[in-house]
Amino acid sequence: MDRAIGVIDSGVGGLTVVQELMRQLPKEKLIYLGDTARCPYGSRPAEEVKLFTWEMVRFLLNKNIKMLVVACNTATAFTLKELQQSLDIPVVGVIQPGARAAIKCTNNNHVGVIGTEGTIRSSAYTNALEKINADIHVYGLACPLLAPMVENGILAGMEAKSVVEESISPLKQNKDMDTLILGCTHYPLLKDTIQEVIGNNVTIISSSEETARETSTILDVHGLLNSKTDEPIHQFYTTGELNIFIEITRKIFKDSNFSKLEIKRASLRTNQEV
Numbered sequence: 001m002d003r004a005i006g007v008i009d010s011g012v013g014g015l016t017v018v019q020e021l022m023r024q025l026p027k028e029k030l031i032y033l034g035d036t037a038r039c040p041y042g043s044r045p046a047e048e049v050k051l052f053t054w055e056m057v058r059f060l061l062n063k064n065i066k067m068l069v070v071a072c073n074t075a076t077a078f079t080l081k082e083l084q085q086s087l088d089i090p091v092v093g094v095i096q097p098g099a100r101a102a103i104k105c106t107n108n109n110h111v112g113v114i115g116t117e118g119t120i121r122s123s124a125y126t127n128a129l130e131k132i133n134a135d136i137h138v139y140g141l142a143c144p145l146l147a148p149m150v151e152n153g154i155l156a157g158m159e160a161k162s163v164v165e166e167s168i169s170p171l172k173q174n175k176d177m178d179t180l181i182l183g184c185t186h187y188p189l190l191k192d193t194i195q196e197v198i199g200n201n202v203t204i205i206s207s208s209e210e211t212a213r214e215t216s217t218i219l220d221v222h223g224l225l226n227s228k229t230d231e232p233i234h235q236f237y238t239t240g241e242l243n244i245f246i247e248i249t250r251k252i253f254k255d256s257n258f259s260k261l262e263i264k265r266a267s268l269r270t271n272q273e274v
Contacts, residue, residue, distance in 0.1 A: 002029070002226050002227075002228050003029075003064055003065060003066035003224075004028070004029040004030060004031045004063060004064075004065050004066065004232075004235070005021065005025075005028055005029070005030050005031070005065060005066065005067045005068075005069060005215065005219075006030075006031050006032075006033070006057075006060035006061075006063065006065035006067065006068045006069070007021070007030055007031070007032045007033070007068075007069045007071050008032075008033050008034075008035075008053065008056040008057065008060065008068070008069075008070055008071065008072065008075065009032075009033075009034050009035070009071045009072045009075075009185060010034070010035050010036075010038070010039045010040055010041040010042075010052075010072045010074065010075065010147075011034050011035065011036045011039030011040065011147065011150075011151050011186065011240075012034055012036065012039075012150060012151060012186065012189075012245065012248050012249070012252075013071070013072070013147065013150065013184060013185035013186030013187070013188075013189070014032065014034060014069075014071030014072060014185050015032065015034070015185075015248075015249060015252050015253075016071075016185050016186075016188040016189060016206065016208045016252070017069060017071035017094065017185055017207075017208045017211055017212065018030055018032050018071070018234075019208070019252060019253065019257075020208040020209050020211070020212040021069070021211075021212045021215060022234070022257060023212070024209075024212040024213065024215075024216055025212065025215070025216055025219075026231070027225075027226045027227075027228065027229070027232070028219075028225075028226050028232065029226070029232035029233070029234060029235075030232070030234045030235075031060060031063050031065060031234070031235045031236075031237070032234070032235070032236045032237065033056050033059055033060060033237045033238075033239075033266060034236075034237070034238050034239070034240075034245065035052060035056055035239045035240075035268070036151060036238045036239055036240030036241070036244075036245055037238075037239040037240035038052055038239065039147065039148075039151050039240070040074075040116060040144070040147040040148055040151070041072060041074040041075060041116065041118060042074050042115070042116020042117045042118040042119060042142070042144060042147065042184070043116070043117050043118065043144060044074075044118065046078045046118070046122075049074055049075060049078045049079065049118060050078055050079050050082070052075075052268075053070070053072075053075045053078070053079045053083075054079070055268040055269075055271075056268065057083065057087075058271060059237075059266060059268055059271050061087075062271060063235075065089065066089060066219075066224050067089055067090045067091070067092070067215065067218065067219060067224060068083065068087065068089060068090070068091045068092075069091075069092055069093075069094075069211065069215055070083065070091065070092070070093045070094065071094055071185050071211070072094070072185060073094055073095060073115055073116065073119040073124070073183050073184050073185065074115075074116050074118040074119050074122075074184075075093075076093030076094050076095045076124070077095065077118065077119050077122035077124035078118070078122065080093040080095075090218045090219075090222060090224075092211065092214055092215055092218060093211075094185060094207040094208075094211050095124050095125060095128050095183075095207070096128055096214075097207045097210030097211045097213070097214050098125070098128075098181050098182075098183065098205060098206070098207030098210060098211075099125060099128035099129045099132060099181070100132065100210060101181075101205045101207065101209070101210045102129065102179050102181050102205045103129065103132050103133055103136070105179050105203050105205060106136075106178055106179040106203075107178055108176065108178050109133065109135050109136045109137055110137045110139070110174070110176040110177045110178055110179070111129060111136060111137070111138055111139070111177065111178075111179045111180070111181060112138075112139045112140075112141065112171050112174065112177045112179065112180040112181065112202075113125045113126070113138060113139070113140045113141070113180070113181045113183045114140075114141050114142075114143045114146075114167070114168060114171070114180065114181070114182065114183055114184070114187065114194075115140070115141075115142065115143070115183030115184045116142065116143075116144065116147060116183075116184050117142040117144055119142075119183050119184065120140045120141065120142040120183070121142070123140070125138065125140065125181060125183055126138045126140060137176070139171060139174055139177060140183075141167075141168065141170055141171055143167040143168060143184075143187075145163050145166070145167050146163065146164070146167055146184065146186060146187060146190060147184055147186040147187075149163055149190075150186040150187075150189050150190065150248075151186070151244075151248075152244075153244065153247060153248050153251070155189050155190060155251065156190075156192070156193060160190060160193050161193050161196070161197065164190060164193050164194055164197050165197050168194065168197060168198060171198065172197070172198060172199075177202060178201070178202060178203065179202065179203050179204075179205060180194075180198060180202050180203070180204050180205065181205045181207070182194070182204060182205065182206050182207070185207070185208070187206075188206040188208060189252070191204060191206065231260065232260070233260055233261070233262055234260055234261050234262070235261075235262050235264070236249065236261050236262065236263045236264070237263075237264055237265065237266035237273070238263070238264075238265060238266065239265070239266055239267070239268055242263070242264075242265050245263065246263055249261065249263060
C-alpha cells in the first residue's frame with residue numbers, strides 16, 4: 001500500500017511526530033501539513049479549532065492518504081472522535097499514546113501535564129489518564145507562551161530558558177510529581193530546556209514515540225504497510241511563511257533527512273498548493 005500517511009498540526013510542533021514516524025517507518029511516505037498561519041490553536045474556541053482541523057483534513061484527503069495522524073494535542077482533544085467516526089481511513093491522535101506512556105513511567109501516580117490553554121481546558125489528558133488508572137493524580141498547567149516561541153524558531157538559549165522558567169514555575173513547587181507529559185507537540189523541541197528547569201528527578205514524556213508505534217500497529221492490522229523498498233520523498237506543507245518553516249525544519253531534520261523533503265506552501269481556503 002504505497003499511499004501516504006497524512007499528518008496535521010497547528011504549526012511546526014507535529015514535525016516531532018513526523019521525525020519519529022520516519023525513524024520507525026522508513027518505508028512510509030508522509031504528507032505533513034502545518035497551519036502555521038493560524039498557530040497557535042490553544043487559545044481558540046473549540047468550534048474554530050474544529051473548523052480549521054477539518055480544512056487541513058480535506059486538504060490531505062485530496063492527496064489520497066491511507067491514514068491520518070492528528071499531531072496536535074488541541075485538535076486531538078476537540079476533533080479526534082468526530083474524525084474517527086466520519087472518515088473511512090484510520091485516525092490516531094497524540095493524547096492516548098502520551099497518557100499510556102506516562103502511566104508506564106510514573107512510580108507514584110503523580111503526573112503533570114503542560115499544554116495549550118485549549119488542551120488543558122478540555123481535561124483530555126486527565127480523562128485519558130484516569131480511564132487507565134483511577135488512582136492517578138494529574139496536575140495540568142497551560143503554557144501559552146511556549147508554542148509561539150517555537151514557531152518563531154527559538155528552541156534554546158537564555159530567552160528560551162527564561163520563558164520556560166516563567167511558564168512552568170507553578171509545577172516546580174510540586175514535590176510529588178515524578179512524571180511530566182509534554183502535552184503539546186511543540187514542546188519536545190524545548191525538551192532539554194524544560195528538563196533543566198524542572199529537574200532530573202522528573203521524567204519527561206513526549207507522545208511522539210508512542211504515537212509512531214501506534215501508527216505502525218494500526219497500519220499492520222489493516223494491511224496498509226508499504227511493501228516497496230524505495231526511499232520515499234516526503235511532502236511538507238505550511239500555510240504560513242515558507243522561509244521560516246524551512247529554517248525550523250532544517251533545524252529539526254539533519255542533512256540526511258532534510259534532503260528527503262519537498263516543502264511547499266498550501267492555501268486551505270482554496271485547498272490547493274501555492
